[in-house]
Amino acid sequence: MQQQYDNHLRTNFPVFEKELIDEIEHTGEFRTFMPDEILMRKGQFMRSTMLVISGLLKIYREDEDGSEFLMYYLKPGEACALSMVCAARHEASPVMAKAVAETEVMMVPVDTMSEWMAKYKSWYQFVIETYRSRFDELLLTLDNVAFRSMDERLAFYLKRAKEAQHTNNIEISHQEIANELNTSREVISRLLKKMEQKGMLALHRNVIELKNL
């Protein structure tokens, strides 16, 4: 098992030098989450940051009334920028994280994290890159919700899902999509039907088969 995630660490975090990989293995806590399992709720306090080793996570912004708005995915080789800042400041998480597939993560304690900033150039670079990529993803999400209509947002949603899950067959119900875009199921069903008529995709029960998006 040790050997297994060691390999995954090397593969997914190629910029890290050998010594850093060793440190991560020794100080980090390795955890596995099942599909749909929630890793982190809004309001929960964090003592460590998360590196995604395998699988896939979805990061949601939650409203008071319980709506879950999809912000972005976290893929292997990525880390949660919010857990970095919140852990560093002993603050509560402003978001919810849920596993899409079975997912392995490495939890790195906050103190260790800030030590490495000075000790490993590659860690510093990685943290900067993490902030940048999460900010960029969030800006894309903001663009969509601020400037685009629902059909464009749905197309963007499906492209993102395809890219994150490396498949043309997205396994999800219309209701779930509606929740994650904060709209209603009927709207999603009707828009999907239109896209099917245009030959952009094919609809099956619980599966959307993407064709020419």
Next chain:
Amino acid sequence: MQQQYDNHLRTNFPVFEKELIDEIEHTGEFRTFMPDEILMRKGQFMRSTMLVISGLLKIYREDEDGSEFLMYYLKPGEACALSMVCAARHEASPVMAKAVAETEVMMVPVDTMSEWMAKYKSWYQFVIETYRSRFDELLLTLDNVAFRSMDERLAFYLKRAKEAQHTNNIEISHQEIANELNTSREVISRLLKKMEQKGMLALHRNVIELKNL
């Protein structure tokens, strides 16, 4: 002049140790911008990050068609998180920055910036805090546009303006508000009129006087 912004640096960035303040003064480039002047356009490349010393900035996300969506304000004592990551990675700015009032900023070259990360604990803390606060602000903006209707978004907009500008008299036209919320002038005029009838504010030409928001 040297003495003047020196004092402002000390006042607005109280966490910085004396040595760091000195370094900032010697390596940073001090610049002043006039009201409505644009500091940074979307797509422009950055070689340095910006610390706001006095005045006020607005940060916008721009659409292809030229719409300007307000993300958040930058106040004295704050820095642009995006200029930090983009400068560090020699990338183009994803946002536009405009001066609200006459604004003094200190431009710090990217190389210097990353040196300080290891050299000054207070700088490291400041950078982390900058990422956190900008992420939080962006999440608030996202909440509004994702979950709230226009009247609530307008109320939030006005509260933010009041807090950033330290005044109950917001000097702005309905058209400008509409642009920054990506809606139309008529909608803003009608909603403001309703709020006036409820006694929440008073309307004057180019000025909105806030009362009980």
Next chain:
DNA sequence: TATCTTCAGTGATCCAGATCACATTCAGAA
């Protein structure tokens, strides 16, 4: 004082998307 420009008020109309009310279909449990 006359004129011009920008800002604001307001009715009419339109449309995307929300909501309600059902019908239908499908996969798994019994």
Next chain:
DNA sequence: TTCTGAATGTGATCTGGATCACTGAAGATA
């Protein structure tokens, strides 16, 4: 096979907000 619950299809209706077409009012400028 039959039943049941979840997923999907679809019409009818409602509404917030967009758009169009004006009018009027306040400063700025000559």
